[in-house]
Amino acid sequence: MTTTDAERVEADQLAETSLTVNGQPVRLQLPPRVTLADALRDHLKLTGTHLGCEHGVCGMCTVLVEGQAARSCLLFACQLDGAEVITVEGLGRPDDLHPLQRAFGERHALQCGFCTPAFLLSAYDLLSRRPDVPPDALPAELSGVLCRCTGYRNILAAVQEVAAAHRDGSLPGPGNCAPAGSSVVEKSTAGPPPRLASGGDGPEPEQVTLPSGPPTFTTTVTSTLAVPPAAVWRVLSDVHRVAQCLPGAELTEDLGDDRYRGRARVGVGPVRLSFLGLAQVTGRDEASRTLRVLAHGRDTGGAQTQAAIEVRAEPDGDGCRLTAEARVYLTGRIAQFGRALAGDVSRRLFEQFAAAVQLAATTGATPQRPPAAPSAFRLLLGALADRLRALRRRRG
Numbered sequence: 001m002t003t004t005d006a007e008r009v010e011a012d013q014l015a016e017t018s019l020t021v022n023g024q025p026v027r028l029q030l031p032p033r034v035t036l037a038d039a040l041r042d043h044l045k046l047t048g049t050h051l052g053c054e055h056g057v058c059g060m061c062t063v064l065v066e067g068q069a070a071r072s073c074l075l076f077a078c079q080l081d082g083a084e085v086i087t088v089e090g091l092g093r094p095d096d097l098h099p100l101q102r103a104f105g106e107r108h109a110l111q112c113g114f115c116t117p118a119f120l121l122s123a124y125d126l127l128s129r130r131p132d133v134p135p136d137a138l139p140a141e142l143s144g145v146l147c148r149c150t151g152y153r154n155i156l157a158a159v160q161e162v163a164a165a166h167r168d169g170s171l172p173g174p175g176n177c178a179p180a181g182s183s184v185v186e187k188s189t190a191g192p193p194p195r196l197a198s199g200g201d202g203p204e205p206e207q208v209t210l211p212s213g214p215p216t217f218t219t220t221v222t223s224t225l226a227v228p229p230a231a232v233w234r235v236l237s238d239v240h241r242v243a244q245c246l247p248g249a250e251l252t253e254d255l256g257d258d259r260y261r262g263r264a265r266v267g268v269g270p271v272r273l274s275f276l277g278l279a280q281v282t283g284r285d286e287a288s289r290t291l292r293v294l295a296h297g298r299d300t301g302g303a304q305t306q307a308a309i310e311v312r313a314e315p316d317g318d319g320c321r322l323t324a325e326a327r328v329y330l331t332g333r334i335a336q337f338g339r340a341l342a343g344d345v346s347r348r349l350f351e352q353f354a355a356a357v358q359l360a361a362t363t364g365a366t367p368q369r370p371p372a373a374p375s376a377f378r379l380l381l382g383a384l385a386d387r388l389r390a391l392r393r394r395r396g
Helices: 036-043 099-106 116-129 135-141 152-165 229-236 239-245 339-363 376-395
Strands: 015-021 024-030 062-065 068-071 084-086 185-188 217-225 249-256 259-268 271-285 290-299 304-316 319-331
Touching (some): 099 152, 135 152, 229 304, 229 319, 239 259
Parallel strands (some): 015 084
Antiparallel strands (some): 015 024, 062 068, 217 319, 249 259, 304 319
């Protein structure tokens, strides 16, 4: 099918997509780069679909698309307009499990549970297509899903038991799907937050709020600066100067009431990631030289980061100890980074920020343009080098 100019959607715009998910009609408005896996997990809250490698290798993201097993991490949601999708939540109800679900429980095939949804849907796809599949063919037929617990024997036994009971093609279909004619669920997300129209008209920008659950990770970072705390506080108390010191960041709009629009960029070779966001200063304490900020950013792929940040400038001899504490919440693909690694990268970014603050506090100068977007590759190398040095110190 040829896409006309009228059908084209730019990377920073929203694509409207209609799906039927577990029998429920759903209308989504998502950035075109949001995968089906992220749409299911982050926007429809169907978290039974797991993410592992996100390269289509491990099979953790397996769902049924038009009745066939598919890797949801390799499909963009907007590609599937009009398609029928079934996730593990649609397979059976708690009071009426599907035969595959019962067999997995009875045969102790659940293990840690991370691969279970994918195995259930892969096995359903297999037995629906080949009800007469021989037992010796099961290992190869189910090899598209990897088990981290090496629990394949019990998984194969469970699938073989269900196959033997339904050789005649009588395997029940998914039993937890909404009936035909269900009302449409509409979800809209993740374009740039609404801007304040010129002259003060238009919608009032939203406040930054944090999720109610535990953060993805917390971090505390300290740098020692060779300038007095009062000079550092003069930088921290000016949000525009703070933004100019942040690696890859740019302040784009002052919304009033200590709320600001901005963007942040990270470069990985030829690839450039761009986050649009909102920052809100929630406290300035001149006596303790403490700045408190809430921040929310979203990229065009639908990944989100939210954080509560506190930065303090404290005396340290003739200089200053600059400390940042942060609670960080990640969703989407960015959340697949390990917590320790995400904390390491945060520390490297803060070191660059602290160096820029010291320069601004010493010279009084502010950059005429935002600092260059930091290379994620170099950040990761620096973080890994720090870990290796710490390991050598412990062993020494």
